[in-house]
Amino acid sequence: MGLEDIVPAGVITGKDVVTLFEYAREKGFAMPAVNCTSSSTINSALEAASKAKAPVIIQVSNGGGGFMAGKSIKDPNAAAAGSVALALHTRAVAKYYGIPVVVHSDHCAKKLLPWMDGMLEANEAFYAQHGEPLFSSHMLDLSEEPDEENIEICVEYFKRFQKLGIFMEMEIGITGGEEDGVNNEDVDPEKLYTTPKQVWAVFEALSPIGSGFSIAAAFGNVHGVYKPGNVKLSPEKLGNHQAYAKKMLGCENDKPIFLVMHGGSGSTDSEIDLAVSNGVVKMNIDTDTQWAYWDGLRTFESSKREYLQGQIGNPDGADKPNKKFYDPRTWIRKAEESMVKRLLVSFEKLHSTGTYEPSPESGAPQIGAGKKTVNPTVMMMAGVVVGSTATMLARSMMK
Numbered sequence: 373m374g375l376e377d378i379v380p381a382g383v384i385t386g387k388d389v390v391t392l393f394e395y396a397r398e399k400g401f402a403m404p405a406v407n408c409t410s411s412s413t414i415n416s417a418l419e420a421a422s423k424a425k426a427p428v429i430i431q432v433s434n435g436g437g438g439f440m441a442g443k444s445i446k447d448p449n450a451a452a453a454g455s456v457a458l459a460l461h462t463r464a465v466a467k468y469y470g471i472p473v474v475v476h477s478d479h480c481a482k483k484l485l486p487w488m489d490g491m492l493e494a495n496e497a498f499y500a501q502h503g504e505p506l507f508s509s510h511m512l513d514l515s516e517e518p519d520e521e522n523i524e525i526c527v528e529y530f531k532r533f534q535k536l537g538i539f540m541e542m543e544i545g546i547t548g549g550e551e552d553g554v555n556n557e558d559v560d561p562e563k564l565y566t567t568p569k570q571v572w573a574v575f576e577a578l579s580p581i582g583s584g585f586s587i588a589a590a591f592g593n594v595h596g597v598y599k600p601g602n603v604k605l606s607p608e609k610l611g612n613h614q615a616y617a618k619k620m621l622g623c624e625n626d627k628p629i630f631l632v633m634h635g636g637s638g639s640t641d642s643e644i645d646l647a648v649s650n651g652v653v654k655m656n657i658d659t660d661t662q663w664a665y666w667d668g669l670r671t672f673e674s675s676k677r678e679y680l681q682g683q684i685g686n687p688d689g690a691d692k693p694n695k696k697f698y699d700p701r702t703w704i705r706k707a708e709e710s711m712v713k714r715l716l717v718s719f720e721k722l723h724s725t726g727t728y729e730p731s732p733e734s735g736a737p738q739i740g741a742g743k744k745t746v747n748p749t750v751m752m753m754a755g756v757v758v759g760s761t762a763t764m765l766a767r768s769m770m771k
């Protein structure tokens with residue numbers, strides 16, 4: 373049985389997310405979680421996933437949400453409003469790409485919990501209307517706090533998540549480097565490697581509440597791209613976490629834990645392979661797609677520079693109009709095409725290419741092609757409602 377027989381296309385939540393991760397862990401592939409800050413980058417990620425015939429994770433960060441809301445907005449709820457907007461855009465278009473989509477939010481440190489609370493409010497409102505949460509999954513990152521407090525806060529939030537059918541990712545141990553305004557460049561090197569006992573403590577605390585959680589255990593990962601040799605990745609340590617958990621559980625499953633890899637940029641293929649074979653089901657992609665998006669625009673500008681210096685006048689004639697070159701749809705599309713191309717490499721590296729083959733009879737647009745299908749008419753209506761819900765939610769947050 374293929375993945376398309378057990379998980380529907382479109383945005384998935386609840387049990388479907390767990391089913392997807394279980395399938396990936398068993399088959400030995402991982403999903404790219406692509407940091408998106410605009411409708412354009414979301415569409416690029418969805419396009420790449422559709423071309424790769426693979427599930428994808430659309431990931432929004434606090435800074436990405438703030439950007440989506442608009443940089444001029446200083447309201448403390450702007451990041452939540454923007455994250456909701458990104459999630460709603462994803463929901464409005466995901467069904468046309470014919471692959472399963474997980475909508476997830478990235479690192480949420482203790483000081484950012486109001487952002488999480490804002491997203492939870494939107495989840496509750498969406499749940500009341502549609503019987504499922506707006507987001508599929510959220511990450512809580514209390515890794516800077518003492519372990520005991522980290523786990524305690526995760527337990528508290530996981531209980532709330534479970535009521536709505538939301539998956540949870542947590543972090544224990546620290547991802548080094550700098551990302552989204554959080555700088556861990558000078559962190560104690562020992563904290564860059566999580567121990568099996570720490571991971572087990574998390575598993576033991578969360579598993580009685582539900583199975584829908586994953587752990588970002590640090591194994592020397594660093595956000596961003598650094599010169600080779602500066603980072604010492606030890607993905608073999610992830611195998612130790614699984615072995616320890618297996619021993620403690622006395623279970624048959626060699627990989628009882630869902631693991632997540634941050635800071636994968638610049639990792640070698642064999643490091644990624646080892647991480648995935650040790651139960652990593654999600655790898656975050658940000659730095660490499662940021663570069664690819666820019667590089668697409670850079671290449672376009674350099675090849676068409678003489679057509680981009682004024683509204684009229686180019687090498688073809690002094691009175692020739694340049695509108696078709698400076699129309700944002702032209703140059704943003706170049707950025708998108710470059711990002712799609714880079715993401716196809718990520719799907720390959722994570723061995724997820726071709727893992728989702730929608731049935732031919734379902735045709736396009738493919739709406740919930742799997743088992744738990746949502747009636748297309750209802751989905752269309754939901755699409756309309758979503759628009760006004762977005763405005764309502766954004767309004768209520770701005771109060």
Ligand SMILES: [Zn+2]
Binds near residue numbers: 547595634635
């Ligand atoms: Zn990260």
